Amino acid sequence: MTEVAFHFNVPDKLVYSCRLLRKAWSSGARVVVTAEPDTLSRLDQMLWTFSALEFVPHCRLTAAPVTVAATPVVLAGSLQACPHHDVLVNLGPQVPEGFERFERFIELVTLDDDDRAAARSRWKHYTDRGYAMKRHDLASAGTP
Known part of the structure; x- marks a missing residue:
């Protein structure tokens, strides 16, 4: 069964996503990020610029299939044709x-x-279906 984790009290979703994706990529994880098209466009730009010394390899799901298959972070508006099913990050409502x-x-x-x-509604959706939930509260963890 899918492991579901909520990261609460995120000050800036896109900045936090960049850090999370950098950490996931450096650990060898393959990640799909899903969101509204505008959010994916902004994340795509931020992944190119958020760190001068580090690059997180990423592409859109609409890239050439060989590129998508070889890229550890895939930005996808839909999950229908994802190249893997390791880690999913949802930035959408x-x-x-x-x-x-x-x-x-x-x-x-x-x-x-x-x-x-919106997150409360999603939390209820997952718990009603029996998913074990993990909660990461950034406010109590002291994460900026």
């Missing part, structure tokens, strides 16, 4: 269709009231 095919699934939740309300 909805439950991603097909999340249950992934081994690990991470939800990022900011301090914004609307984002928190």
